[in-house]
Amino acid sequence: MxxxxxxxxxxxxxxxxxxxxxxxxxxxxxxxxxxxxxxxxxxxxxxxxxxxxxxxxxxxxxxxxxxxxxxxxxxxxxxxxxxxxxxxxxxxxxxxxxxxxxxxxxxxxxxxxxxxxTKQFATIIEDLDSNIADTRKTTPGLRVLEKYAVRIGGGVNHRVGLYDAVMIKDNHIKAAGGITAAVSNARKSIPHTMKIEVEVESLQEVTEALSAGADIIMLDNMHAEHMVQAVHQIREVNHNITIEASGGINLQSIRSVAETGVDIISIGGLTNGVxxxxxxxxxxxxxxxxx
Incomplete structure (x- = not known):
């Protein structure tokens, strides 16, 4: 592409x-x-x-x-x-x-x-099944080019903007009254072809996101041991759910994150402050x- x-x-x-x-x-x-x-x-x-x-x-x-x-x-x-x-x-x-x-x-x-x-990150986990992804932390006016560069380096693109995916984050959850309410509200409004991603910070929130019917679950700023538990918990319920990890991931920690079994690892630092x-x-x- x-x-x-x-x-x-x-x-x-x-x-x-x-x-x-x-x-x-x-x-x-x-x-x-x-x-x-x-x-x-x-x-x-x-x-x-x-x-x-x-x-x-x-x-x-x-x-x-x-x-x-x-x-x-x-x-x-x-x-x-x-x-x-x-x-x-x-x-x-x-x-x-x-x-x-x-x-x-x-x-x-x-x-x-x-x-x-991006190539540095991708090379470290090239023998594993996780993919490196960018975020919306891009330079205004340069987003398309910066996301293009991520692909050239061996990464994949996350959503391009606010318009092309549902991504329920902490502030959406607070405003909607919880994960269940946020997912339910979104499901009523979007076409059947659009997926819903939910950002979670604890195993309790993982459980709620699973019950609510999230298509993608992002493990945000989780410790590796909790991430392992979360991946196991999600896979037991639904093998088709995409699992993403994000938050403070660097060249030293990327390998251990990928080894937890997550599908996507999103890193704002690919484009932010490069x-x-x-x-x-x-x-x-x-x-x-x-x-």
């Missing part, structure tokens, strides 16, 4: 807005220092190891700025590269290369950071050109 294709119109609109935010009335530095017709080759390369994500954005961004720009991708999307690897080559108008440089790098660095972190991958663009003057 490609989120780029699914949201191409929206993504194009975002890119144009981001370019306008940065360029405004014109790239003053490029306009006053570089001749209008000057041509260059730009080399995008990794300055540290990591999984590269977001390569389709290079052409999208540069071709919005200048449809004549020529872009050659030198590695496949999702490739794990080492420091110094050349990622892509851009040939075209020097001013336009420089005008698009920062947006391209900002997005590549962030998405590659997310893909790299460390970017250092990627750079170096400009090379074409033969016969003078600045």
């Amino acid at each position: 490609s989120l780029f294709n699914l949201h191409s119109d929206t993504l194009t609109s975002h890119i144009k807005s981001w370019l306008q935010e940065d360029i405004g009335t014109g790239d003053v530095s490029a306009l006053v220092t570089i001749p209008e017709t000057h041509q260059s080759k730009g080399i995008i390369h990794a300055k540290q190891d990591g999984v590269i994500a977001g390569l389709p954005l290079i052409a999208m961004i540069f071709n919005i700025i200048d449809p004549q720009m020529q872009i050659q991708l030198l590695i496949p999307e999702g490739e794990h590269v080492s420091k110094g690897t050349t990622i892509a080559e851009i040939n075209g108008n020097t001013r336009n290369i420089l005008s698009g440089e920062r947006l391209v790098l900002n997005l590549l660095q962030r998405l590659s950071g997310i893909a790299s972190k 460390q970017t991958i250092d990627i750079s663009l170096d400009l090379y003057q074409k033969k016969g050109e003078e600045v």
Whole structure:
């Protein structure tokens, strides 16, 4: 699945807005220092190891700025590269290369950071049956891209927004008057094709969620020993219920969580506060050109 294709119109609109935010009335530095017709080759390369994500954005961004720009991708999307690897080559108008440089790098660095972190988590439990999932803890305006990067890194996507799934959390439970009431209210209003997920924090709440008929049960901030009990309790009642674990899970604890038998492990840190991958663009003057 490609989120780029699914949201191409929206993504194009975002890119144009981001370019306008940065360029405004014109790239003053490029306009006053570089001749209008000057041509260059730009080399995008990794300055540290990591999984590269977001390569389709290079052409999208540069071709919005200048449809004549020529872009050659030198590695496949999702490739794990080492420091110094050349990622892509851009040939075209020097001013336009420089005008698009920062947006391209900002997005590549962030998405590659997310893909790299997701890959770290996924690798630790690759021999187990659990999947790593993202959350809604994403950067406003970048959710589709950040969730795309999670998939590139070997993870799966949780709900995209508030509109595409029922997820009953602690505040919903309080406002509705309990898990049973919240699930009952939801079941009356949603189509039969939509599932209901309930967040629980104790074995007592697991029992109530099971009785209420939840389709997915999220074990939130549970200790590993309680998680084992919860998984056993749920499987005894219904093998078809999806079990999710969430809350404070890190690289040190992910293995023990997956070993409890949960199906999904959702981690907000995949997209929230992620460390970017250092990627750079170096400009090379074409033969016969003078600045």
